[in-house]
Each structure stands twice: as structure tokens, then as C-alpha cells.
Amino acid sequence: xxxxxxxxxxxxxxxxxxxxxxxxxxxxxxxxxEKLLHSVxxxxxxxxxSFTVNLSEKEEPSIASASDPCRTFARRLQxxxxxxxxxxxxxxxxxxPAGRTHIHGVLIPATGLARHHVVQALMKAGGKVxxxxxxxxxxxxxxxxxxxWQRYIMADAERTREALDIxxxxxxxxxxxxxxxDHW
Numbered sequence: 001x002x003x004x005x006x007x008x009x010x011x012x013x014x015x016x017x018x019x020x021x022x023x024x025x026x027x028x029x030x031x032x033x034e035k036l037l038h039s040v041x042x043x044x045x046x047x048x049x050s051f052t053v054n055l056s057e058k059e060e061p062s063i064a065s066a067s068d069p070c071r072t073f074a075r076r077l078q079x080x081x082x083x084x085x086x087x088x089x090x091x092x093x094x095x096x097p098a099g100r101t102h103i104h105g106v107l108i109p110a111t112g113l114a115r116h117h118v119v120q121a122l123m124k125a126g127g128k129v130x131x132x133x134x135x136x137x138x139x140x141x142x143x144x145x146x147x148x149w150q151r152y153i154m155a156d157a158e159r160t161r162e163a164l165d166i167x168x169x170x171x172x173x174x175x176x177x178x179x180x181x182d183h184w
Contacts, residue, residue, distance in 0.1 A: 027184055033157070035180070036170045037150040039090040042180050043106040044143035049118070051091075052139040053103040056127025064101040064164055069093045070171035073103055073125065078173075080124035084117055085110060088176035092153045095163040104153035106143060108176070115140065 027035070042048075055063060059076075066072040070093055078086045091105025103126070109118050122138045123129070129137040143149055157169045172180070 027181065032168065032170050033150070033154050035172060036090060036092070036154060037147065038184065039172050039176055039180050040106050040143065040150045041146040042183055043088070043090070043108050043176065044146040046108045046179070048088075048106050048108040048143055050106050050141050050143050050149050051104070051118075051122055053105075053122050053126040054129065054133070054137050055101055055103070056129045056137075059127030060101050063093070064095070067166075068168070069101070069164060069166060070168055074171050074173065076125040077121075080121040084113060084121065086173070086175075087113075087118075088173055088179055090170065090172040090176050092157070092170045093160060093164070093166075094153065094156050094169070095160045096156070097159075099163070101164075106149070108179075 025034070030038075040048075040050075063069050063072050063076075070091075073091070073093065077089065077091075081087065087107045087109050089105055089107035091103050093101060094104055095101050107118070109115075119138050119140055122140070123134075126137055154170070160169045161167065
């Protein structure tokens, strides 16, 4: 693709996406988990994809030791997508019980963007993994249960906050935040 401009899918929802929270808090008062839930719901409604990226042995320490791992990975993701245009995305940084840092998230690919281009960009953002582990570096799937995916990717948020000594484990890109605000 020659254009770096993001084009949303042509079948944007016609009805507003229902808010998951009763009482409808203002965006600034919503928790990190609530904002992420709504981001995942919007991504699901716009045919977004869920992803998991296992970081390379070289990149994992630089991301995990950063003062803001979310911003560090977001920059890597934006650079990796620079040739084809960064889609709206949201993700969480997670530390597994075994101590491995990895990324779970959602993105809304541009109309007509081949799935293998998305996988290649995610692999680039995660760093080069070689050998048999390379086949398992990136998982990319359709979002079938937005609430379930959000619960899964936030399940180890406290352990991650403690392990990395950070406050924020989730990141929502500006383009996805704008889409979420349109339905908030």
C-alpha cells in the first residue's frame, strides 16, 4: 500500500455501540480497564483483530525496563506499521507467571490490508525471534468476545504493575481513542 493514511472499514456500525457501564462515567473518570473494555468493543464492532506478541529476547529487557513500557512498545508498533500506516490499536503489557513480558491487544486493520502484512508488522514491533519460537511469536485472531478478551488481557495487570514497577499497563492509540469517543 502506498498511502499511509488509515481508512476505516466501510461497514462502520450504524447504531451506537452500547456502553458497558451503567451510569455512563465521563471518559476521564473511567478506569484503565473500563477504557480498554470500550476500546475492545469498538474494535470488535469494526471487525478488529485481537493479537498477542511475544517479545524477542533482545527487545524484552528494553521494553520491560523502560520507565513507560506502554509508550515504548507503542512507538515500536507505530514504526513497524510506518510503511503501511498504523491502524487504531490498544494493548496491554503483561508479565507472565514465568516472568516473560509480552503484549496482548486489538487493532482495526485498514480495508484491504493483507493479514500477513499485519503479522509482519507485529513481528517487527516485537523484535526478531528465530528458531521454532518464531512461529509462535504472533497470534492474530478475530475478536469473538470483546468482554472476555478484555478480561483476559487485564487479568494479570496487578502482577505486571508490581513486576515492572509501573502504574499503567494499557495503551490506547489516539485514532482508536477518537473512535471510542465517538461511541462513548
